[in-house]
Amino acid sequence: MFDFAVPKLRERGVKKFLLEVLQVNEPAIKVYEKSGFCITREFDCLGLDRSTFSLDGPPKVSIEVRPVPQNQVTPFGEFADWQPSWENSFAAIARIPDEVIINGAFADGRPIGLLAYYPLLNWIMSLVVKKEYRRKGIATALLSDFVANFDGDVSQINLVNVERTDTAMLAFLERMGFKLYTSQYEMALDL
Secondary structure (H helix, E strand, O other): OHHHHHHHHHHOOOOEEEEEEEOOOHHHHHHHHHOOOEEEEEEEEEEEEHHHOOOOOOOOOOOEEEEOOHHHOHHHHHHOOOOOOHHHOHHHHHHOOOOOEEEEEEEOOEEEEEEEEEOOOOEEEEEEEOHHHOOOOHHHHHHHHHHHHOOOOOOEEEEEEEEOOOHHHHHHHHHHOOEEEEEEEEEEEEO
């Protein structure tokens, strides 16, 4: 199947093939490596038990949390320290035909943070805060607002594909009550 797909992808101008694979899926990893894929990044996937989440306190700056239209998420990408996985990219969020819950944090009318949640898959696709507003309670406020207003019937909310090198984000998520449930490799093949 892969041998059939690669020429078709090249015909369409695709330059790179990206995939994600669970790190425990060693047989698949070996098959991908034999096909020429290389591991490019490691991602952690975490879950939050809604019943254990509690607010740390109000943000240290005055903010407003309000919905952001799906077609207006792309500028928030500049707040990220690393390129999101392909399925969590800001371009992917903007293209999703289903409902996506997107809330932005604004200070003096200017965007300073964003949380995007895809109910169909039950995962937070993005949680970003502008650098100069970090450690001021903005991400906590976005999470708190989301959890408080979440009307789904799931007990655990997932946040997938946090780049393993982002130790500050992983430490923040741990403080908020998120627990690691699996890890993935991003693998790439230049076409």
